[in-house]
Amino acid sequence: MAIDFWFSIGSTYSFLTVMRLRDVSSRVGIPFVWHPFNVRAIMREMGNSPFAGKPAKLDYMWRDIKRRSEGYGIKARLPAPYPIHKLELANAVAAIAAREGWCEAYTVASYKYWFQDGEEPGTEPNLSASIKEAGQLPQEIILRAVGSEGIDALAEATDAAKGLGIFGSPNFVVGGDLFWGDDRLEDAILSHRRQGL
Amino acid sequence: MAIDFWFSIGSTYSFLTVMRLRDVSSRVGIPFVWHPFNVRAIMREMGNSPFAGKPAKLDYMWRDIKRRSEGYGIKARLPAPYPIHKLELANAVAAIAAREGWCEAYTVASYKYWFQDGEEPGTEPNLSASIKEAGQLPQEIILRAVGSEGIDALAEATDAAKGLGIFGSPNFVVGGDLFWGDDRLEDAILSHRRQGL
Numbered sequence: 001m002a003i004d005f006w007f008s009i010g011s012t013y014s015f016l017t018v019m020r021l022r023d024v025s026s027r028v029g030i031p032f033v034w035h036p037f038n039v040r041a042i043m044r045e046m047g048n049s050p051f052a053g054k055p056a057k058l059d060y061m062w063r064d065i066k067r068r069s070e071g072y073g074i075k076a077r078l079p080a081p082y083p084i085h086k087l088e089l090a091n092a093v094a095a096i097a098a099r100e101g102w103c104e105a106y107t108v109a110s111y112k113y114w115f116q117d118g119e120e121p122g123t124e125p126n127l128s129a130s131i132k133e134a135g136q137l138p139q140e141i142i143l144r145a146v147g148s149e150g151i152d153a154l155a156e157a158t159d160a161a162k163g164l165g166i167f168g169s170p171n172f173v174v175g176g177d178l179f180w181g182d183d184r185l186e187d188a189i190l191s192h193r194r195q196g197l
Numbered sequence: 198m199a200i201d202f203w204f205s206i207g208s209t210y211s212f213l214t215v216m217r218l219r220d221v222s223s224r225v226g227i228p229f230v231w232h233p234f235n236v237r238a239i240m241r242e243m244g245n246s247p248f249a250g251k252p253a254k255l256d257y258m259w260r261d262i263k264r265r266s267e268g269y270g271i272k273a274r275l276p277a278p279y280p281i282h283k284l285e286l287a288n289a290v291a292a293i294a295a296r297e298g299w300c301e302a303y304t305v306a307s308y309k310y311w312f313q314d315g316e317e318p319g320t321e322p323n324l325s326a327s328i329k330e331a332g333q334l335p336q337e338i339i340l341r342a343v344g345s346e347g348i349d350a351l352a353e354a355t356d357a358a359k360g361l362g363i364f365g366s367p368n369f370v371v372g373g374d375l376f377w378g379d380d381r382l383e384d385a386i387l388s389h390r391r392q393g394l
Contacts, residue, residue, distance in 0.1 A: 054243050058363045062378060067384065081382050167253045180257060183380050187264065 086122025283319025289347030
């Protein structure tokens with residue numbers, strides 16, 4: 001059985017998972033199902049703003065991501081632009097992509113352009129380039145994403161995330177059990193093995 | 198050289214570090230210097246309330262601490278009373294203890310009574326029992342802690358913590374580099390080795 005990977009494009013720590021998940025998955029022999037959702041909607045509802053107005057915490061976040069990406073051997077130019085302006089659009093595209101099998105390719109490209117080239121996801125030139133890299137037609141996909149198809153797909157995914165007790169990103173769900181944070185990926189894999197899934 | 202361990206009694210995740218640090222320290226052969234401070238004062242100043250009014254996040258925290266304490270083989274009766282009412286007093290005692298060499302014994306006892314017996318730190322019967330377990334006279338220590346000695350010692354430690362960029366608990370400081378969270382203890386140790394400290 002797969003591990004469910006719930007994430008929002010726009011989350012900084014999700015960069016670490018997005019960039020290493022393919023390798024981890026093939027090394028441990030466990031498939032991951034990618035589920036994009038709107039973490040900002042959930043955080044707004046909760047009154048949860050982990051970094052806004054908290055410079056010491058924000059500084060630490062970049063320092064921590066730098067150390068972790070170096071530890072994983074992932075290239076990054078930090079700090080990346082943050083917070084991003086078009087989180088909804090970036091994830092509406094991903095929500096459509098998740099239904100059609102090109103979510104991983106699109107998301108990896110979005111993060112690569114964001115964290116390595118300094119271009120925000122959901123915004124040009126990142127948006128069209130990432131859609132193209134996933135083998136799709138940017139104009140067509142963007143029209144669907146800004147319309148009811150994208151809005152509804154993202155809202156449904158966000159409701160499902162809330163139903164799982166999700167409040168941040170990234171997350172791993174293993175047999176109903178939630179693991180939050182890139183630094184819990186290894187725990188999620190251990191739990192998957194213990195449960196014999 | 199030692200690793201500096203900065204913490205506040207009252208922090209839930211610090212339970213994991215407090216209960217395993219002696220073993221870790223002797224296993225890796227690195228001493229840790231215990232520095233109690235007032236994390237609540239820093240959080241209030243930053244407008245940072247990680248769990249208040251965020252039930253999904255709070256539920257997850259207890260679930261996560263349960264899994265982690267089981268993984269470490271640390272006994273815990275969860276959820277423990279939270280938040281605690283007398284954080285300042287609990288840490289003012291610890292700040293005096295840090296100057297006199299009995300901080301670790303007092304803190305371990307405080308957490309044991311809190312997370313294993315459901316008794317809040319800084320409050321009776323936990324407070325006197327923990328001071329006694331550290332070989333001190335409760336009445337005398339409590340009088341000093343509620344007076345200017347305890348208040349000043351805690352304020353000085355809290356200012357020093359702020360100066361290090363600290364915004365939560367627990368923390369490890371290695372050659373000026375900050376690691377936040379029990380789950381970064383192993384990274385801090387690696388960094389200590391790499392820096393040849």
